[in-house]
Amino acid sequence: MNLKRNIIFVIFIGVLVSLGLVIYLVPGIADVLTKTVTAEYGNFQVTDDADFYIVRDEMVYLSASEGYINYYLEQNEMVRKGTRVLELIPASLETSDQEKYNDLRTQLGNRVAIQGSYQSESSGILSYYVDGYEGIFNPETMEALAYEDVVKFDIEQENLVRETAYAQEPIYKICKNDIWYLMTWVNRGDVSKYQPGKDVIVYLPKGDIKARVYNIIADGERWKVILSSNRYYVDFAQRRKIGATVLTSDYKGIIIPNESITSIDEEIGVYVINKKGEKVFTPISIYASNGDDSCIAVEFYYNEEGDKINTVDIYDTLVRKAN
Numbered sequence: 001m002n003l004k005r006n007i008i009f010v011i012f013i014g015v016l017v018s019l020g021l022v023i024y025l026v027p028g029i030a031d032v033l034t035k036t037v038t039a040e041y042g043n044f045q046v047t048d049d050a051d052f053y054i055v056r057d058e059m060v061y062l063s064a065s066e067g068y069i070n071y072y073l074e075q076n077e078m079v080r081k082g083t084r085v086l087e088l089i090p091a092s093l094e095t096s097d098q099e100k101y102n103d104l105r106t107q108l109g110n111r112v113a114i115q116g117s118y119q120s121e122s123s124g125i126l127s128y129y130v131d132g133y134e135g136i137f138n139p140e141t142m143e144a145l146a147y148e149d150v151v152k153f154d155i156e157q158e159n160l161v162r163e164t165a166y167a168q169e170p171i172y173k174i175c176k177n178d179i180w181y182l183m184t185w186v187n188r189g190d191v192s193k194y195q196p197g198k199d200v201i202v203y204l205p206k207g208d209i210k211a212r213v214y215n216i217i218a219d220g221e222r223w224k225v226i227l228s229s230n231r232y233y234v235d236f237a238q239r240r241k242i243g244a245t246v247l248t249s250d251y252k253g254i255i256i257p258n259e260s261i262t263s264i265d266e267e268i269g270v271y272v273i274n275k276k277g278e279k280v281f282t283p284i285s286i287y288a289s290n291g292d293d294s295c296i297a298v299e300f301y302y303n304e305e306g307d308k309i310n311t312v313d314i315y316d317t318l319v320r321k322a323n
Contacts (some may be wrong), residue, residue, distance in 0.1 A: 035320040039254045039312050044295035046249035055137045055181035060173040063165040064116035067091040079120045101169045109135025124174040127237035128160045147185045155240050175237040182227040191223040193248040201247040206234050249288035253295040262322035271319040
């Protein structure tokens with residue numbers, strides 16, 4: 001009997017010791033298994049790819065009579081007010097092609113002018129391309145344009161260069177280039193990339209330009225974004241719809257995964273693992289963010305009250321998934 005009691009006692013003690021080990025070791029094991037990420041310094045860029053519509057202040061000039069065209073200037077030349085673009089040598093033409101530009105002329109609306117001198121009435125970029133949407137895509141109307149209407153437009157460029165012209169046919173246009181616009185529509189998840197008044201870089205097929213976020217307008221489930229620019233772009237006076245990549249943010253700082261970010265009492269921060277292996281909530285200041293990562297201040301930042309706040313430093317160990 002004594003042997004049996006001793007065995008039971010030994011088993012009982014073993015169970016107690018095992019329970020003690022579980023109680024004291026499990027938290028440590030959990031900490032070891034916690035997934036972490038190292039805070040690293042780097043360059044953080046936020047971009048957006050979209051199709052833009054070029055909006056210009058432009059005027060299409062019509063021929064005053066019929067005849068043969070003698071061009072003085074080429075496509076994309078900069079002209080001053082009063083510059084003579086071409087001459088029209090009077091001649092009687094056959095009537096077979098007389099109605100070719102009727103629909104286009106009607107579609108131009110009030111963005112047309114007739115004058116027999118063929119001199120530019122304003123300074124700007126000369127273009128021999130029209131698409132019929134000059135009266136729709138202009139600075140006065142762009143903010144009222146709706147996505148559901150614009151996507152239905154069948155935009156095609158018409159090259160006006162030819163040997164002859166009939167009366168009141170489009171023959172060239174002048175596009176003011178002191179300021180022009182790029183307009184697009186983005187989803188709600190992407191609109192936060194744009195901030196009114198902020199400068200951005202637009203990477204276009206034939207070069208990049210600097211632009212500024214002119215306005216952001218709600219349009220149903222989308223947001224209309226309008227950029228303004230005064231920089232020269234080679235296809236500015238010819239293209240209407242163009243694909244582009246916009247660099248909306250370019251920062252240097254610590255780059256961390258968004259899943260590391262949490263909040264306590266409305267203060268945004270992350271959990272930093274200190275030298276003792278403890279998780280310490282540390283406030284952060286976010287420069288920019290995308291769907292996966294964020295760029296934050298390094299070592300310290302100043303809050304709205306002007307107080308210096310210590311924050312994450314390079315090579316700190318962060319909890320990868322805070323929540």
